[in-house]
Amino acid sequence: MLSVAALRARWTGLLGPFVALCLGVALMSMTALILVSAQPRVPDRYAGAEVLVAAPAVEAAPGTFPERRPWSPERAAELAGQLAAIGGVAAAVPDRSFYAQAVVDGRPVGEPAPGDPQGHGWSSAALAPYRLVAGGPPGRPDEVVLDRSLGLAPGSRVTLLTATGPAGYTVAGTVDGPGFYLADPVAAPLARGVRLIGLVVADDADVTAVRAAAESVVGRDGTVLTGADRAEVEPPRDVRTRWIGMQVLTAMTALAGFVSIFVVASTFAFGVAQRRREFGLLRTVGATPGQLRRLMYTEALAVGAVGAAVGAVLGTVWAPAFGALLVDAGFQPVGFRVRIGPWPPAAAYLVGLVVALLGVWSASRRAGRVRPLEALREAVVDRRPMTRSRWIGGILTTAFGLLLTVRLAGAGPDDIVNYALYAAMALTGGLTLLAPVLVPPLTYALTWPLERLPGATGMLVRRNALTAVRRTASTSAPMLLTVGFAVLIAGSVATSAGAYASRDAAAIRAGSVLVPAGTPGLSDAAVAAVPGTALLPSTVYADPPGGAATGAGIPIIAAGVEPAGFARVNGRLRVLSGDFAAFRGPETAVVTAGLADRLGWSAGAPALLGYPDGTGGQVRVAAVVADGSIPAQLLLTREVVRAHDPSALTEAVFGTATTGQDGGGSHRWAALGARLVDVAEYAAERDAAEDRLVWLATLILIGVSAGYTAIALANTLLMATAHRARELLVLLRSGATVRQVLATVATESGLVLAIGTALGLLVSMVALLAIRSALSEQVGVPVELVVPGSTIGLLVAGCVVLALAASVLPARLILRGGPGGGGYRVE
Incomplete structure (x- = not known):
């Protein structure tokens, strides 16, 4: 029994x-x-429209989510007229959307997310439908209807910031939904391209029949959606x-x-x-x-x-x-x-x-x-802690991990993550198998200070660890895994973010940068406040090779720049063919090598583009540049982008003045939703939103892996302590006090944690140093190794508390019955 x-x-x-x-x-x-x-x-803005007619979809690369190709104003008006004539359709409403944001107390409020235009034509309110709760619709060009949650009553004044700059409006009314609604003739020039026409149908209309009629009207120039399918316009x-x-x-x-x-x-x-x-x-x-x-x-x-x-x-x-x-x-x-x-x-x-x-x-x-x-x-003495298979497995796995680390040091950008993960897994597995060999020297090194303290605690801890080497190795393995992967994941994310920020900062030749503050981008008024070179992003479209000449098949990330100024501030520009100096005027463009290969374009050849307002045009490729040497796939002149995308917002303005030479303009820029920063700060903040999501995902994965390995650590220590009941009671019978026995157990747990932490840091630091080497080679500038000490410190502290609780508390329960052992049989 x-x-x-x-x-x-x-x-x-x-x-x-x-x-x-x-x-x-x-x-x-x-x-x-x-x-x-x-x-x-289905978006709330379109919940009141039983039938939606969406513009044609475009090709999307994996992980990209481009908007649909817009119709031109003329084509949208033609389609709306034909759709409104369908029986059962009460209204066909072209949805015109543009950037708009209220300015309160001299600062923009309620920053919308990028790609979330808050400005609309008044007719679009019927698609939700949003109800007027006070006042009436906008009747004059300087009137606006807005969300009642802003607390502005009809008749009051409000400043709206649009892509052109701030302008004053009179509140004509308020609605029970978000957004700013201008008179349709005022909204049309701000959002020339139309991507959706909503059909408001009569209560007794047959939606199926309306859909069929709409499909015959639209043909291949759009998609008709009803019911749950309307979620496609999310x-x-x-x-x-x-x-x-x-x-x-x-x-x-x-x-x-x-x-x-x-x-x-x-x-x-x-x-x-x-x-x-x-x-x-x-x-x-x-x-x-x-x-x-x-x-x-x-x-x-x-x-x-x-x-x-x-x-x-x-x-x-x-x-x-x-x-x-x-x-x-x-x-x-x-x-x-x-x-x-x-x-x-x-x-x-x-x-x-x-x-x-x-x-x-x-x-x-x-x-x-x-x-x-x-x-x-x-006895629990390990007679053979290392078997032949364990030796072979440990040596081969560790060697494989070191080989991957060498490959990692020279890996390209697409292979860094994979090599780092596989190298860390191999090194972790190898050191876990070889842990019985590594435990004795680490034990001597870590317990040496304890030997100098009075009492027998240090000697007992060292002897127990060396006598039961496999037990010590097994209990330290979860800590090795926890620390190794946590340091690797957190360190690689932080080091990569710093590396790319350093690369961007080194490539920008500017004294300061004007960036958005509380807005998704800079208006033209903000751009005019600082002399320098502006970067105006947009999206244009091109046909796939051999496709129909519609200029709309493939979305292209474009940027509008002033050519001479852009060449001055961009220290990474590398021309492969053509002449960048030939990039001037609305009929020219610069393209990256990857896009040129995909579309079959070459320097000096013409290229057909579709613009965000639904129109098309032809440009001449002035130069083909290396991928990554420009902040887009295609460069156009700023005038072209502004003419075809009136709601586009500038990403940044690279100025010649330093941040200390703003001439007292900070307050004026705040009202425009802008602020002046130095180049290093701009480079660090440029991908702040992406870095935030990556870091949150990193913390989640660290939390999951650390939580599980902490469970393994606590349970292993709990099992080990319970199994040593006889040994602990013998110590008590030999004259040791309960406090001395508990101190020995706690010190042994600390030793296990220290061994696991040391091995985990060894694994992660080897991989991180290789990552730094690879990133330095990739970005072309020195890269600083960043290890988030606070994150790792919290992780180790949590493991210490958990380990002590899992070892000392059960030991205390074992010893509470005294040398007799309570319910434990000691033979």
Whole structure:
């Protein structure tokens, strides 16, 4: 019959797999519910239109979400007239949208997201539909209808900032929805291209018949959408946000499944080592290896069934709150809600059972190989901590990791992440296998100061670690994994961001940069406030090679610049063919080599473009430049971009004056939604939104991986402490006080953490140094290695608290009965 200590040790050994499976299934259930709920939805602005006619879609590369090609004003008017004549259609409304933002107390308020125009023609309000709650529609060019939440009453004055600059308007009325609505004749010049025509149908109209008639009118020049299909006109920014969120959620789910298997497998494997004497006794009384394997599978299935059930319930309960957090973090669009359904938790439950069985597979084989003579073993001395297979596996895996690190140091931009991840995984696996060899020297180095302290604590800690080398190595492995991957992920993200910022700063030849402040871009009035070179981004369209000459098939990221000024400030410009000096006037353009190869363009040849206002034109390619040497795929003159994209906003103005020479213009720029910064600050902030999302995703992945490995660490220490009950009681009987025994246990836990942290830092720093070398070669400037110390410090501190709780508290429970051991049998 098993002793109370053995029973407690068995249940302690099952606690880790239970918690790991419970949290893993909770994460999988929660993320599955969110993924199922993250479907396109009809935008509120178009909820009142039963039928939507959308402009033609364009080709989109993976991970890009371009807007549809707009119709020209003339074509939009022609289509609207034909669609309005359809029976049952009450109104055909071309939706004209443009940038608009209110200025309150001298500063723009309510910064809209890029690609989220807040200005519209008054007729577009009927598509929502938004209701007038006060006043009336705009009747004069200087009148506006706006959201009542701004607190402005009809008759009051308001300043609106548009792409041209600030202008005063009189509030004609307020509506119960967002946006700024100008009279249609005023809105038309601000948004020349039209991407959608909404059809407001009569109450008794047959929507199916209206759709069929609309399709015959539009033909191949657009797409007619009804019902749930109207979600296809969801703003590209929402589609992109949801896509990013799905990448993060998918990574979380995959990581949760992988680490759950790792934790379950490692915990069951450690449990087999702790229960060898028990299995030996079972073999002595006649148990077969198959019966022991079935015993392990039964235990895993029981733990999996209960843990997965609890996890499925927790995931369902947590999903709405986590969905709201994703919206706040920017990983789901505003308005996203989690829909609770039965099959995602059920699927996560089944996955949890599979994970439990996979995790116990290796441990069950080891349990089946235990011999009856193992029942006679009492000492925990490691007679052979390194087997031949462990030596071979450790050396080969470490060598492979070092080889990948060498390749990483010279890797290109597309291979850095993959090489870094694979190198870290290989080095982690190699050092884990070789840990019994590394533990003794690390133990001597880390316990040397303890030997100089009075008492026997230092000596006991060192002897215990060296006597049970495999136990020390096993308990330090989770810490190695936690620290190694956390430092690698956080350090690589921070180092990469700093490297690209340094590259951009080194390439800009300017004294200062005017950047947006509280706005998505700079108006023409802000650009005129600082002498310098402006960068005006836009999107144009080109036909694929061999396609019809519509000038609309492929979206191209373009930028409008002043050619001579741009050449002066751009230190990265590299011309491959043609002459950049020939880039002047509205009939010329500069293109990157990648785009030129894709479209078959060459220096001196003509190129047909479709513009954002729906019109088209031909330009001559003045020069082909290297990819990455300009901040777009295509350069046009600023005048061309402004003429065809009246609502485009300038990204930045590169000025000659330094930030200290603003001439007292800061207050004036604030009213224009701008501020002056130095080049280094501009380079660091240029991709701030992207860097923020990347960093949040990094923290989420670190949290998931660290949480699981922390569970493994705590459970391993808990099992190890419970298994050492006899050893701890013997110390107490030998004259040690309870405080001395607890101090020894706490110091041993600290030693395990220190060994794991040292090995984890070794793995991560080797990979990070290779990443820095690769980035330096790639960006052409010295790169500083950045390791977020605060993040790593919090992680290590959390592991310390958890490890001490998992080792000292059970030791205290063991010792509370005194030398007699309470409920523990000491033979």
